[in-house]
Every structure is written in structure tokens, then in C-alpha cells.
Amino acid sequence: MSAVLDHIQAITFTASSAAVASLSHITKRYANGVLALDDLSLTLHRGEIVALLGPNGAGKSTAVKLLMGLSAPTSGTVRIFDADPRHATTRLRTGVMLQVGKAPEMLRVREHINIFRGYYPAPVPYADLVRAAGLEGIESRMFGQLSGGQKQRALFALALAGDPDLVFLDEPTVGLDIEARRGMWAEIRSLAARGKTVLLTTHYLEEADALAHRIVVINKGRVICEGTAAEVKSLGAATAGASTSRTLKIIRCVTDLPKATLLAIPGVTTTELKVGVTVISSTEPERTLRELLALDQNLHSLEVQSPALEDAFLALTSN
Amino acid sequence: MSTTAFTLPAAHSNSIARTLRIFLTEARFEFVRLLRTRAFSLAVIGFPVIFYLFFGLIMNRGEHVGSVSVAKYMLGSYAVFGMVGAALFGIGGGLASEFSTGWLELKRASPMPPLAYLVAKCCSAAAFGLVIVSILTLMAISIAHVSITLPEYAQMMALTLVGTIPFACLGMVIALLVPFNATPGVINMVYLPMSFCGGLWMPIMLLPHWLQKFALILPTYHLSQLVLGCFGYTTAGSPISHWLGLIGFTLVMLGVAAIAYRRLEQNS
Numbered sequence: 001m002s003a004v005l006d007h008i009q010a011i012t013f014t015a016s017s018a019a020v021a022s023l024s025h026i027t028k029r030y031a032n033g034v035l036a037l038d039d040l041s042l043t044l045h046r047g048e049i050v051a052l053l054g055p056n057g058a059g060k061s062t063a064v065k066l067l068m069g070l071s072a073p074t075s076g077t078v079r080i081f082d083a084d085p086r087h088a089t090t091r092l093r094t095g096v097m098l099q100v101g102k103a104p105e106m107l108r109v110r111e112h113i114n115i116f117r118g119y120y121p122a123p124v125p126y127a128d129l130v131r132a133a134g135l136e137g138i139e140s141r142m143f144g145q146l147s148g149g150q151k152q153r154a155l156f157a158l159a160l161a162g163d164p165d166l167v168f169l170d171e172p173t174v175g176l177d178i179e180a181r182r183g184m185w186a187e188i189r190s191l192a193a194r195g196k197t198v199l200l201t202t203h204y205l206e207e208a209d210a211l212a213h214r215i216v217v218i219n220k221g222r223v224i225c226e227g228t229a230a231e232v233k234s235l236g237a238a239t240a241g242a243s244t245s246r247t248l249k250i251i252r253c254v255t256d257l258p259k260a261t262l263l264a265i266p267g268v269t270t271t272e273l274k275v276g277v278t279v280i281s282s283t284e285p286e287r288t289l290r291e292l293l294a295l296d297q298n299l300h301s302l303e304v305q306s307p308a309l310e311d312a313f314l315a316l317t318s319n
Numbered sequence: 320m321s322t323t324a325f326t327l328p329a330a331h332s333n334s335i336a337r338t339l340r341i342f343l344t345e346a347r348f349e350f351v352r353l354l355r356t357r358a359f360s361l362a363v364i365g366f367p368v369i370f371y372l373f374f375g376l377i378m379n380r381g382e383h384v385g386s387v388s389v390a391k392y393m394l395g396s397y398a399v400f401g402m403v404g405a406a407l408f409g410i411g412g413g414l415a416s417e418f419s420t421g422w423l424e425l426k427r428a429s430p431m432p433p434l435a436y437l438v439a440k441c442c443s444a445a446a447f448g449l450v451i452v453s454i455l456t457l458m459a460i461s462i463a464h465v466s467i468t469l470p471e472y473a474q475m476m477a478l479t480l481v482g483t484i485p486f487a488c489l490g491m492v493i494a495l496l497v498p499f500n501a502t503p504g505v506i507n508m509v510y511l512p513m514s515f516c517g518g519l520w521m522p523i524m525l526l527p528h529w530l531q532k533f534a535l536i537l538p539t540y541h542l543s544q545l546v547l548g549c550f551g552y553t554t555a556g557s558p559i560s561h562w563l564g565l566i567g568f569t570l571v572m573l574g575v576a577a578i579a580y581r582r583l584e585q586n587s
Contacts, residue, residue: 005484030586031582031585031586032586068428069428070424070428071428071584087479088430088432091428091429091430092430095429096425096428096429097423098421098425098428100420100421100422100424100425101419101420101421101422102416102419102420102422103420103425104352104422105356106351106355106356107348107351107352107353107355111348113530114344115344115345115348115430115550118337118341118344119338119341119430119431120430121333121334121337155425158425158429162430163479168428234497
């Protein structure tokens with residue numbers, strides 16, 4: 001059901017591909033000589049959730065800072081709603097959630113929210129914001145008294161305060177418990193469903209997998225791959241050495257068969273022994289399994305999995 | 320005036336009203352925040368009050384040097400001591416912390432006019448300055464029966480408002496140059512020597528001659544001479560020279576802040 005819906009949404013993006021934000025051929029070199037972005041291009045469309053993935057220092061936050069107009073590129077152009085991101089009118093249409101160590105601690109949640117609502121001509125009604133961010137009951141607390149997860153939710157409310165058309169969320173669910181994380185995911189999805197664009201950076205690959213219509217993996221300042229979660233996974237699998245990667249499965253089992261025998265089985269691309277469990281990747285899992293079970297009558301603890309985004313990510317960003 | 324208001328497109332005048340409201344809201348909540356931050360409000364109000372009580376009122380009880388009442392003379396210099404503390408700690412401390420935690424970045428990414436942020440910090444520090452100077456004045460009147468005319472009080476208030484600006488700029492420079500953890504220490508290292516050498520703790524004439532020369536580059540000296548001048552005391556140097564001293568100091572600080580800010584921005 002959700003796969004069908006995702007598919008329908010994916011079609012609507014390509015149809016109405018008006019760019020909401022774009023980075024084109026951006027190079028960013030800091031004064032200390034560090035090359036943070038190297039000819040990076042990225043386009044965000046209306047109503048899509050894009051996850052920016054990459055290891056630490058890959059250039060994720062630099063890209064987000066450029067889009068927010070907090071920093072200027074060394075070369076290339078940044079456009080938001082076909083305007084300069086530094087213009088006040090552009091900022092009225094964007095909302096930002098950054099990883100903030102500390103917001104002013106001696107202001108109440110309610111006060112913080114209303115200060116930010118005041119920046120916009122048509123802010124989201126206060127009660128709606130509090131509900132969306134799950135802040136009921138803690139509105140009168142000082143920011144400094146909040147738990148880590150509550151702080152994240154309060155910052156999420158600030159990002160949504162102006163009913164923005166483009167939202168940047170930097171690691172939005174850090175420190176949230178599972179329930180709160182699911183709640184925030186639901187809010188993020190409903191933003192996209194209302195035609196808002198969301199750019200998400202996250203370390204939780206699970207989050208990118210669950211939320212993003214499109215994942216952009218960057219490393220060393222360049223886009224190394226871009227696509228749906230499924231596409232990124234298969235690309236990662238291809239990088240890992242599988243040829244017909246779409247059907248790649250990971251097989252885990254306990255077996256006494258030597259590595260050479262395993263590699264000779266049709267479909268097997270790699271095999272590895274991890275704490276007594278043999279991990280085999282296969283592009284023809286059914287054939288591999290039939291052969292495997294025939295060869296080792298004592299094989300047990302069998303599991304078959306699809307490759308996770310994490311595997312793809314590691315394969316893509318290693319070296 | 321009213322005709323221009325009528326000819327403005329509705330959206331434009333709305334945005335002016337909104338901008339004005341943002342400035343007011345920022346200032347109001349910055350003041351509330353400082354007031355609730357006990358470490359700030361108690362120290363910044365408490366120190367000048369205690370110092371003035373000990374050195375201005377108890378130790379020199381009813382004393383006069385010539386025709387000069389010591390309690391009144393000291394009111395002028397401790398008022399400056401108080402307002403300088405509010406400006407340095409309010410702006411330097413607040414800015415350093417919000418800069419280091421990324422809060423300032425979030426504010427800059429929002430549609431808030433950047434000037435609203437600085438104006439709010441300045442106004443809140445000035446408001447604290449007014450509170451401190453008023454408390455000291457009340458102490459002088461009630462404890463030492465110092466006579467202060469309304470124009471004298473008004474001039475002192477006006478000087479508090481204007482005098483906040485150079486020290487706000489100094490606070491900004493410290494916040495931009497010094498790592499966050501070291502800020503309170505560095506502010507004290509600047510604030511206390513500057514107060515002593517500027518003649519805020521004891522009259523400038525009692526300091527060694529070379530220190531009196533050194534005081535010429537200190538904004539504390541110039542501001543305190545202006546306050547003493549409005550009490551009618553003869554001051555070292557003309558009012559114009561003190562105004563020029565304050566303006567010069569402010570410009571130098573603004574220049575340093577601009578360079579420091581640009582350097583930080585290029586590397587962030």
C-alpha cells in the first residue's frame with residue numbers, strides 16, 4: 001500500500017519538477033584551504049523529502065549552510081525559489097532546524113515559539129505548532145529544563161513556525177525515543193504531502209530509508225550517488241561487487257563449508273566469517289540456497305536479508 | 320507624514336509594523352532572559368551596589384573634600400562602573416554563548432533582521448544600566464542624603480543610554496575573539512583593571528601620574544568624567560575631548576569586530 005503511494009508520489013515529482021532550491025556547480029573552499037564542496041549540484045523539487053547522507057566532513061552541513069544563505073560559495077550559484085537565499089523575502093519561505101547546542105535557556109518553550117512566529121507574516125497557529133511538535137504540557141518550561149528529545153521537538157516547532165515551503169532539518173531526531181521519532185516522521189511526511197519540500201541530513205540510515213523520496217549520498221564534497229532508497233542500495237551493492245545487483249540478498253548461516261567451496265556456488269559474490277556466522281552475498285539467492293543446503297546437511301541458523309541502506313552507504317563511501 | 324503612510328501599499332506598511340514588532344519582541348525577551356539568568360542579574364546589580372555601599376557610603380560617611388561630597392562624587396563613578404558591567408557581561412557573555420552554541424546561526428537563518436538581535440542586546444544592557452544607576456541614586460539620596468536635582472538625574476540616565484554603546488562594542492569584540500569558555504574570565508580581566516585605571520574606584524587625581532596619562536585611552540575614564548561633569552564637578556579635560564574619546568574607542572571596536580567577524584565567517 002505505502003509502496004504504491006510512494007510510487008504515485010514519485011511520479012508527481014517528475015511531472016511538476018519546478019525547482020524549489022538548487023545548488024549548481026558549487027565549489028566551496030574555506031579560507032584555511034579546506035575544500036568542502038567540489039563541483040556539487042543538487043536540486044530540490046516541490047513536495048519531496050530529500051535525505052543528504054554522508055560521513056562526517058563530507059560537506060553536508062556546508063551544503064545546507066549555502067542553501068540557507070549563511071555562507072557564500074567560492075564559485076557556482078545557489079537559488080531558492082529562484083531568488084538569492086540571503087534575501088529576507090526568501091527567508092520568509094524557509095524554516096530551519098539546526099543542531100543547536102543550547103538555545104537561550106531562561107526562556108519558556110511558549111516564548112521561544114512565539115518569538116519565531118512573530119518573524120513571519122502568516123505563522124502557523126500556536127496550538128497547531130505545539131501539537132505538531134508534541135510539546136503539549138511542557139510549554140511553560142524553560143528551555144534549559146527540557147530533556148534532549150524535548151529540546152529537539154521545540155527546535156522542530158521553531159522550524160515550522162512560519163509555515164515554510166522549504167524546510168531544512170539537520171539531524172532532526174537525535175535524542176528522540178522511538179515513539180517521538182515516529183511522531184516526527186509522520187509530521188515530516190505530512191509536510192511533503194502538503195507540497196512542502198524537506199531537506200534532511202541524518203546519520204540514521206533507517207530514517208533516510210523510511211522518509212526520503214530521494215537520497216543523495218555525498219562524500220568529499222561530491223555527489224557520489226543519488227536516487228530512491230532502493231536505487232541507492234542496489235548501487236551500493238554493485239559497488240560491493242555484485243553484478244546483477246537488484247536481486248542481491250545477504251545470506252547468514254552457520255556452516256562448516258570452506259570459503260573456496262562457498263565462492264564456487266552459483267550467485268555467490270562475497271563471503272565472510274563473522275563470529276562463527278558465515279555471511280554470504282548472492283545475486284541469485286534461490287539457486288545459491290538450494291546448492292548450499294544440498295552441500296551442508298548440518299547447516300543451521302539460516303537467515304536471508306535484503307541489503308540494508310547501511311551496507312550500501314558503507315560500500316559507497318569507503319575508500 | 321500621514322500622507323506617506325496612506326500612500327504606502329498595505330503589504331509594505333504591514334511589513335514595517337512587523338519589523339518594528341520584531342525589534343520590540345527581541346528586546347523585551349532579551350531583557351526577560353537576562354533578568355531570569357540569576358548569575359547575570361544578581362552579579363551585575365549586586366557588585367556596584369555593594370561596592371558603592373562600602374566605599375562610597377560607609378567608608379566616607381558624610382565626608383567632603385573641599386565643597387565636593389564624596390558620596391555624590393562616588394555615585395558618579397560607581398554608576399559608570401555599574402553600567403559598564405551590564406554592557407560587558409550582557410552583550411559579551413550573551414553573544415559568546417549564543418555564538419558558540421549555534422543559536423546565533425539559527426537566528427541568522429530566520430527572517431529576523433540581524434540588527435534586531437544587536438539592538439535587543441544593546442537595549443537590554445542599557446535597561447540594566449538604568450536600573451543599576453537608579454538604585455545607586457536612591458541609595459545616595461536615602462543613606463547619605465546626597466542632593467540630586469532632576470536634571471542631574473536625567474543627564475545621568477541619558478549618559479547611561481549612550482555610554483552603553485562603546486562597552487557593547489567592546490563586549491562584542493571579546494565575544495568574537497575569545498573562546499566561549501574563557502569569556503567571563505577575560506571580561507573580568509578587562510572590566511576590573513579598566514575600572515580602576517579609569518578612576519571609577521578612586522578619583523583619577525589620586526592615581527599615579529603615568530596612570531592618569533594611560534587613562535586617556537580608556538572609555539571608562541571619558542564616560543566617568545562626563546557623568547561627573549553633569550554633577551558640576553570640574554573635570555580633567557573638556558567635555559568635547561571626552562566625547563571624542565568615546566566615539567574614537569567605539570569606532571576602533573567596531574572596526575576590530577568587523578575584521579574578527581569576517582575572519583570567523585570565512586572559516587565557518
